[in-house]
Amino acid sequence: MNEIKFQEKIDSERKIEPKDWMPEDYRKHLIRQISQHAHSEIIGMQPEGNWISRAPSLRAKMILLAKVQDEAGHGLYLYSACETLGVSRQELIQQLHDGKAKYSSIFNYPTLSWADMGAIGWLVDGAAIVNQVSLQRTSYGPYSRGMIKICKEESFHQRQGYEIMAEMASGTPEQKEMAQDALNRFWWPSIMMFGPQDGDSPRTGNAMKWKIKRQTNDELRQSFIDKTVHQAEIIGLTIPDPDLKWNEERGHYDFGKMDWDEFWDVVNGKGPCNKQRLDHHKKAHIDGKWVRDAAKAYSEKQKDLVIN
Amino acid sequence: MSENTNVWEVFIQSKNGLAHKHVGNVHASDKEMALQNARDLYTRRNEGSCIWVVKSEYIVSSESEDGEAFFDPSNDKMYRHPTFYNMPKGAKHI
Numbered sequence: 001m002n003e004i005k006f007q008e009k010i011d012s013e014r015k016i017e018p019k020d021w022m023p024e025d026y027r028k029h030l031i032r033q034i035s036q037h038a039h040s041e042i043i044g045m046q047p048e049g050n051w052i053s054r055a056p057s058l059r060a061k062m063i064l065l066a067k068v069q070d071e072a073g074h075g076l077y078l079y080s081a082c083e084t085l086g087v088s089r090q091e092l093i094q095q096l097h098d099g100k101a102k103y104s105s106i107f108n109y110p111t112l113s114w115a116d117m118g119a120i121g122w123l124v125d126g127a128a129i130v131n132q133v134s135l136q137r138t139s140y141g142p143y144s145r146g147m148i149k150i151c152k153e154e155s156f157h158q159r160q161g162y163e164i165m166a167e168m169a170s171g172t173p174e175q176k177e178m179a180q181d182a183l184n185r186f187w188w189p190s191i192m193m194f195g196p197q198d199g200d201s202p203r204t205g206n207a208m209k210w211k212i213k214r215q216t217n218d219e220l221r222q223s224f225i226d227k228t229v230h231q232a233e234i235i236g237l238t239i240p241d242p243d244l245k246w247n248e249e250r251g252h253y254d255f256g257k258m259d260w261d262e263f264w265d266v267v268n269g270k271g272p273c274n275k276q277r278l279d280h281h282k283k284a285h286i287d288g289k290w291v292r293d294a295a296k297a298y299s300e301k302q303k304d305l306v307i308n
Numbered sequence: 309m310s311e312n313t314n315v316w317e318v319f320i321q322s323k324n325g326l327a328h329k330h331v332g333n334v335h336a337s338d339k340e341m342a343l344q345n346a347r348d349l350y351t352r353r354n355e356g357s358c359i360w361v362v363k364s365e366y367i368v369s370s371e372s373e374d375g376e377a378f379f380d381p382s383n384d385k386m387y388r389h390p391t392f393y394n395m396p397k398g399a400k401h402i
Contacts (some may be wrong), residue, residue, distance in 0.1 A: 020371070145332075
């Protein structure tokens with residue numbers, strides 16, 4: 001009965017709010033998806049944070065700082081949305097530290113040159129935006145509102161990355177080579193950010209039925225590729241896929257085979273930076289303990305003052 | 309900030325004279341920290357002229373399931389709207 005009413009609500013495009021009845025699997029799916037999204041924003045600060053102290057100009061440094069600060073904010077918006085489902089921040093962090101919760105695999109790759117800041121903004125944020133624009137219409141109210149806010153703020157992230165790429169691609173031969181190298185390394189992991197192909201994505205069915213996701217992994221991936229090919233062309237860079245070709249009939253670009261073995265290796269902990277990323281997060285969390293304790297002690301003291 | 313903190317709901321007034329609007333929540337152990345955290349998280353682009361924070365536990369919400377009982381009674385009272393009334397032809401400024 002509840003389930004039927006719930007599905008009717010979904011089908012008529014009404015949002016589900018925290019106190020509404022929802023199937024347990026809907027709640028679980030959302031907690032997994034939103035927390036994974038939140039963890040990705042937070043872990044995603046690390047590869048870019050790596051370049052803050054080495055940004056090539058004051059302008060670039062200010063932009064990068066603002067962007068990394070935004071990622072922190074986006075992570076917090078998402079933790080907030082996730083907590084409305086009845087899970088605590090502490091549990092979410094614990095799941096990340098225990099390896100039970102994942103984050104986007106792309107952040108397990110190192111950032112080797114300044115051009116990587118360009119590639120991340122242009123491709124990684126570009127892919128994230130395609131996904132997030134679609135998720136603005138997700139059926140869970142707090143997640144949807146979070147996505148709307150994030151998309152609004154995200155608009156500069158991709159542009160700053162593309163600006164870096166365009167500048168380097170029109171610079172010295174060495175700079176252009178760095179830009180091309182960054183594109184070569186980040187292209188495939190970026191298009192794999194959308195997740196397994198629809199045939200290999202067991203959870204897609206429910207997620208679509210419940211309108212948690214509004215488009216499938218393959219649809220989103222295709223839309224990202226179609227947008228990006230021309231952007232690469234006009235700055236004179238080559239997407240590292242010999243099979244990439246416009247298909248008149250489909251009205252889309254065809255593209256080559258993705259290496260899913262590598263993808264799953266990285267997801268399962270064998271990427272170049274998995275350990276480093278998680279260790280850093282744990283260390284930051286432990287290092288911050290005294291701040292939490294001090295805040296707690298202060299609030300206890302205030303309570304006593306009021307009583308007396 | 310999780311072991312010992314409370315959740316606070318955040319309301320931002322975007323411009324003097326406008327209503328405060330709910331934007332999300334923050335964790336904090338006391339009210340000053342709640343305000344600080346809300347400022348840091350929700351006004352990075354100069355969104356606000358005033359912030360309210362309220363401990364989440366003090367928010368009482370109606371539930372969607374109760375929507376009918378709560379809000380239906382006003383549906384059939386169209387006479388509360390000026391468009392309900394027939395005005396004589398040619399009547400102006402009323």
